[in-house]
Amino acid sequence: MTGQPQNPFANLPTSGQLQVGGQGGGANPPSGFGDRRAINRFTKLEFSGTAMDLFGIRLINIILIAVTVGIWIPWARVRNRRFFYNNTRILDDGLDYLATGFDLFKGWVVVTIILLAFYALPMLGVPFLQEGLSVLLLLVYPWALNKSLRFNARNLAWRDVRFDFHGSYLGSLWNFFLFPVIGILTFGLLLPMASRSMRDYIASRYSFGTAGFFSESSLGAYYGAGLKTLLLFLALFFPLMILLISTAAGAIIDGVSYAGDGNDSSNLALAVLNILMVQIHPLAFPLTLGFIFMVTGAYYRALTRNIMLGSLRLKVGVRFRSTVSGLVLAWIVATNLLLVIVSVGLLLPWAQVRQYKYLTENTEIRPITELTGFIDRQSRAGHSVGDAVGEAGDIEVSF
Amino acid sequence: MQFHGNLTEAGSTRRVRAALLVDEPGQSPQTLCLAREDDTPVVQVSVADVIPAIGGGDTRLRLASGDIFHLAASTDSRPLEPFFPETVQRGAVLARIEAVGWRGATILAVLFLLLIAGIRFSIAPAGDLLAQLVPPHIVERGSSMVLQQLDTLLFEESQLPVVEQDRIRADFETLLPLVPAKFHNTRLHFRSAPGIGPNAFALPGNDIVLLDELVDFADNDDVVLGVLAHELGHVVHQHALRSVTRGAVVAIGVSLLVGSQDSIFEEIAGFGSSLVLSRQSREFEAEADGMAQGWIREAGRDKQALITFLEKLAAECGAMCEGGSILDSHPSLADRISALEN
Incomplete structure (x- = not known):
């Protein structure tokens, strides 16, 4: 006969489920039962990973990738993702990343075969065949992106309910490719509109189990973010230009002529060019500009993230909030880049954890009931090779 | 021994405090039992699949019933390993290697720099x-x-x-x-x-x-x-x-x-x-x-x-x-x- 031990909970005072309110007297319930107390108030997400953890994972990965001549890369990716998701705790429960390295590997094999065939095409000797197929591959991109987003969503679970993503081909083509390009072509005038469209599109195509996400943010808020970003860009860019032009003008006053018999303005332009390209370094200007773009880009991302999460709803009224500061994120991104370069990549895990932790811990969730009513859609298609193909195409949109 | 954690019912967000029991008084040897806080009698369970903890995250155990048991990373789960499917053991070993201390990290950092230099030359x-x-x-x-x-x-x-x-x-x-x-x-x-x-x-x-x-x-x-x-x-x-x-x-x-x-x-x-x-x-x-x-x-x-x-x-x-x-x-x-x- 099988003996069953005594239930260790039998003699303990019950907690969690039956406890009334949050601040009730007596001992705090063991961690993990914040659900009731979290109702109708914002609770921060937590991140329980450390840079040291990631450091170990990363370096063991590098060694395994080197030893297996690259075959380990899909497994390395999975461990990397698992580290970030698993340590992201929403109301005390971590996310689970369910994909295995082998799932990713299958997608990689398919993509590798397609690419090999593609690069071998010129051997056939048909003119313009490769160019024609390149266009075709470009058209496949939105589809592959949808697949990739779906693969990662379906392999992400909270408790035992998985996320999902239902992108449409035209929706992704418009929001990820055409609209942003239009935004840039209009000198940024339509860029906030494109950002809003993309963020709302992503948000409302995600679902958690059978419950859908929904977001409709205000266009004015996005233009506000765009304007602030422009001001920051000018604040960083102008002092640089003034410094440059005054140096150049100084050189001209000292009697140096750069334009031969040209007029003053072309002389000044040439002097600026001369200082940039010859006296400093041909790459100094593009690199500085790139750096400024990166910093302002981070600032803009932070502001639009706040807007999007602020308007995000999960069916039955779960609300979210992002309290990321644009300047802090820009500072983190800028200093991370410098530290990673200076440390030849050694500090990369630390930099990534620092940025991820900041974003996570400035994200909040506000349920209106206990979050026990969500049901998984029960489709196990998240492991299909087709979806993994998109994933292997190395396409990612950070959410 | 008791291993406390959370039990999530299959395909849902319903969750209850629970514990896995091994070698408790009155328990048959070499069995794994599950006790739930909400009064259900203690039952014998088996583990179908495990995703080992990584960093400070939880270990995720899928039981044969489909329910999920999350075990905090700080818990030493080694006494549970005999009940895990065999394929899981490798992942657990990897996780243990990755959990480097300061000394291990220093050695790995030196290896990393050597690797960069090696590639360079x-x-x-x-x-x-x-x-x-x-x-x-x-x-x-x-x-x-x-x-x-x-x-x-x-x-x-x-x-x-x-x-x-x-x-x-x-x-x-x-x-x-x-x-x-x-x-x-x-x-x-x-x-x-x-x-x-x-x-x-x-x-x-x-x-x-x-x-x-x-x-x-x-x-x-x-x-x-x-x-x-x-x-x-x-x-x-x-x-x-x-x-x-x-x-x-x-x-x-x-x-x-x-x-x-x-x-x-x-x-x-x-x-x-x-x-x-x-x-x-x-x-x-x-x-x-x-x-x-x-x-x-x-x-x-x-x-x-x-x-x-x-x-x-x-x-x-x-x-x-x-x-x-x-x-x-x-x-x-x-x-x-x-x-x-x-």
């Missing part, structure tokens, strides 16, 4: 070895494909009169007996490319392309011959092929280091390695200059011609194409001239 030898392993007919095939592509995208037909082409070719062929027999079949192709300016190229195989613009720019045949000798130097040392294979080694090295990373850091690694490749390209140029000067002397031609050409280039182009910085593929014109003069 193996670019040249590994790339050159790879170049030797490529079968010659593949190289020839690749070379003619490159020429085809360039013809489609950049080059136009040469406008040089046939007489002039023949004279230059005959001149060029006087150099061939001076190089190893393997390169005696080096072909000279005449093309035009107004967008590129005065230039000549060596392709990965035994092919040299001479642009009309260079012939126009050069003052006499000795200059053209000097440039062709320089390109022949590239051919004999297989510089184009070795650049390609060294580039491949760099690409492999970068993907090993940051293959599972954000793209921005891949860009940085790529930028760092392009510095190394540019430096090696400048070494190639200097080597080709040296070879060219030797052959010109052996052929009894004007060895001052190449120097004159570079000086003219420097004078007409100005500071913009001076070259020689850490990013340039060619050494500075001044350095090349002074190297040739010595």
Whole structure:
């Protein structure tokens, strides 16, 4: 006969489920039962990973990738993702990343075969065949992106309910490719509109189990973010230009002529060019500009993230909030880049954890009931090779 | 022993505090039992699948019933391992190796730096070895494909009169007996490319392309011959092929280091390695200059011609194409001239 031990909970005072309110007297319930107390108030997400953890994972990965001549890369990716998701705790429960390295590997094999065939095409000797197929591959991109987003969503679970993503081909083509390009072509005038469209599109195509996400943010808020970003860009860019032009003008006053018999303005332009390209370094200007773009880009991302999460709803009224500061994120991104370069990549895990932790811990969730009513859609298609193909195409949109 | 955690019902967000029990008083040996807080009697369970904890996250155990049991990472789950499916054990071992302390991290950091240094210093030898392993007919095939592509995208037909082409070719062929027999079949192709300016190229195989613009720019045949000798130097040392294979080694090295990373850091690694490749390209140029000067002397031609050409280039182009910085593929014109003069 099988003996069953005594239930260790039998003699303990019950907690969690039956406890009334949050601040009730007596001992705090063991961690993990914040659900009731979290109702109708914002609770921060937590991140329980450390840079040291990631450091170990990363370096063991590098060694395994080197030893297996690259075959380990899909497994390395999975461990990397698992580290970030698993340590992201929403109301005390971590996310689970369910994909295995082998799932990713299958997608990689398919993509590798397609690419090999593609690069071998010129051997056939048909003119313009490769160019024609390149266009075709470009058209496949939105589809592959949808697949990739779906693969990662379906392999992400909270408790035992998985996320999902239902992108449409035209929706992704418009929001990820055409609209942003239009935004840039209009000198940024339509860029906030494109950002809003993309963020709302992503948000409302995600679902958690059978419950859908929904977001409709205000266009004015996005233009506000765009304007602030422009001001920051000018604040960083102008002092640089003034410094440059005054140096150049100084050189001209000292009697140096750069334009031969040209007029003053072309002389000044040439002097600026001369200082940039010859006296400093041909790459100094593009690199500085790139750096400024990166910093302002981070600032803009932070502001639009706040807007999007602020308007995000999960069916039955779960609300979210992002309290990321644009300047802090820009500072983190800028200093991370410098530290990673200076440390030849050694500090990369630390930099990534620092940025991820900041974003996570400035994200909040506000349920209106206990979050026990969500049901998984029960489709196990998240492991299909087709979806993994998109994933292997190395396409990612950070959410 | 009791292992406390959370039990989530299959396919839902319903969750209850629970504990896995092993060797508790009254429990049959070698059994795994589950106790739930919400009054359900203790039942015997088995584990279907495990995702080991990583960092400070939870271990995720899927029970045979489909329910999920999350165990805090701080819990020592080793006494539970006999109940895990066998395939899981490997993952657990990996997780244990990854959990390095300060000492382990230091060792790994040193290994990492050694790896970077190793990749940096193996670019040249590994790339050159790879170049030797490529079968010659593949190289020839690749070379003619490159020429085809360039013809489609950049080059136009040469406008040089046939007489002039023949004279230059005959001149060029006087150099061939001076190089190893393997390169005696080096072909000279005449093309035009107004967008590129005065230039000549060596392709990965035994092919040299001479642009009309260079012939126009050069003052006499000795200059053209000097440039062709320089390109022949590239051919004999297989510089184009070795650049390609060294580039491949760099690409492999970068993907090993940051293959599972954000793209921005891949860009940085790529930028760092392009510095190394540019430096090696400048070494190639200097080597080709040296070879060219030797052959010109052996052929009894004007060895001052190449120097004159570079000086003219420097004078007409100005500071913009001076070259020689850490990013340039060619050494500075001044350095090349002074190297040739010595």
